[in-house]
Amino acid sequence: MTSTALEVRLASRPHGWPTEDNFEIAEVEVPTPGDGQILVRNVVMSVDPYMRGRMNDVKSYVPPFQVGAPLDGGAVGEVVASNAEGFAVGDHVLHGLGWREYAVVEGKHAVKVDPSVAPLGAYLGVLGMPGMTAYAGLLVTAEFKEGDVVFVSGAAGAVGQLVGQIARLKGASRVIGSAGSADKVKYLVEELGFDAAFNYKEGPVAEQLAAAAPNGIDVYFDNVGGEHLEAAIDVLNLNGRITMCGAISQYNDAEKPAGPSNMIQILAKRLTLRGMLVGDHKALQQQFVAEVGAWIASGQLKYSETVVEGGVRQAPSAFLGMLRGDNTGKMLVQF
Numbered sequence: 001m002t003s004t005a006l007e008v009r010l011a012s013r014p015h016g017w018p019t020e021d022n023f024e025i026a027e028v029e030v031p032t033p034g035d036g037q038i039l040v041r042n043v044v045m046s047v048d049p050y051m052r053g054r055m056n057d058v059k060s061y062v063p064p065f066q067v068g069a070p071l072d073g074g075a076v077g078e079v080v081a082s083n084a085e086g087f088a089v090g091d092h093v094l095h096g097l098g099w100r101e102y103a104v105v106e107g108k109h110a111v112k113v114d115p116s117v118a119p120l121g122a123y124l125g126v127l128g129m130p131g132m133t134a135y136a137g138l139l140v141t142a143e144f145k146e147g148d149v150v151f152v153s154g155a156a157g158a159v160g161q162l163v164g165q166i167a168r169l170k171g172a173s174r175v176i177g178s179a180g181s182a183d184k185v186k187y188l189v190e191e192l193g194f195d196a197a198f199n200y201k202e203g204p205v206a207e208q209l210a211a212a213a214p215n216g217i218d219v220y221f222d223n224v225g226g227e228h229l230e231a232a233i234d235v236l237n238l239n240g241r242i243t244m245c246g247a248i249s250q251y252n253d254a255e256k257p258a259g260p261s262n263m264i265q266i267l268a269k270r271l272t273l274r275g276m277l278v279g280d281h282k283a284l285q286q287q288f289v290a291e292v293g294a295w296i297a298s299g300q301l302k303y304s305e306t307v308v309e310g311g312v313r314q315a316p317s318a319f320l321g322m323l324r325g326d327n328t329g330k331m332l333v334q335f
């Protein structure tokens, strides 16, 4: 086995949009696992929008990345040495130390995954954190009911592609999505069965959403914030619900973004706007995997992944590409 390996560090904190210069690739000694630990050779890793927030030096629900230290995040790899009970060489594990070729992981922080049940990348996407976000954010946070009209932004991304399909499979009367290209809009309608979709770059969201939702909407699953949120508040029906899952249109803002100008409608229409964090929904894990796994197996639910080859050296550009919208479905980096 090789004695050195690569990791990606935060070289500097971005102000506004990050660039490749904010990352540094470093060569380090392959670490040795201690008692209760395993050494994992990463095979595939995730780049996620929340990582942009961790590049800022602000207190949040996850601590910020440190300048000069390696980044971390979801990854799946193969166990190459084990001092932890229950893990053997050759096992595959899901863990939180991506952005590096080799990781020493505490056994208690690794979850065994089975490549014969699903491709390894699926544990970072459709059957992993983004999948659970879609499932819990729609069914629990938004209190989805059969017959609801559902609108989801970021609809062709990892979370959004599942929100729309879960809504359809659970009996939504109409599913509407927005995304940033004509190809993505086509994918939503022709491949995933959305009733309507629009390209938010082609005109005001309020106008396009009103045209796609002649009878209003009951649920807005917000991945984007800003103009999308304001437009959704405008068309939400009485007692409508908003899941505030993300606000990616604002993650690279250097200045404080303006809030929606129509918040008073929340009162007038008795809307509910509720934030959600996927980590609060661990109790749903078994139900989520059983239900979504069955839909995938029966072909009722489809998903895309955009896989960037080349390992950690390509991770920064994959991350930047995801922020720009280069991905359809989950953005992954293959080692």
Ligand SMILES: NC(=O)c1ccc[n+]([C@@H]2O[C@H](COP(=O)([O-])OP(=O)(O)OC[C@H]3O[C@@H](n4cnc5c(N)ncnc54)[C@H](OP(=O)(O)O)[C@@H]3O)[C@@H](O)[C@H]2O)c1
Residues within 6 Å of the ligand: 048, 049, 050, 129, 130, 133, 154, 155, 156, 157, 158, 159, 160, 178, 179, 180, 181, 184, 200, 223, 224, 244, 245, 246, 247, 248, 249, 250, 276, 277, 278, 279, 322, 323, 324, 325, 326, 327, 328, 329, 330, 331
């Ligand atoms: N609350 C939670 O626990 C939780 C967990 C996971 C994810 N999230 C949030 O869920 C959202 C989606 O995450 P994901 O992992 O599924 O990412 P993703 O949708 O797979 O990738 C990000 C997408 O955001 C879109 N985007 C970028 N800038 C935009 C803008 N200015 N306006 C509209 N869309 C823009 C791009 O697609 P286009 O081509 O369509 O622009 C891009 O593909 C993010 O806001 C993320 O922070 C929250």
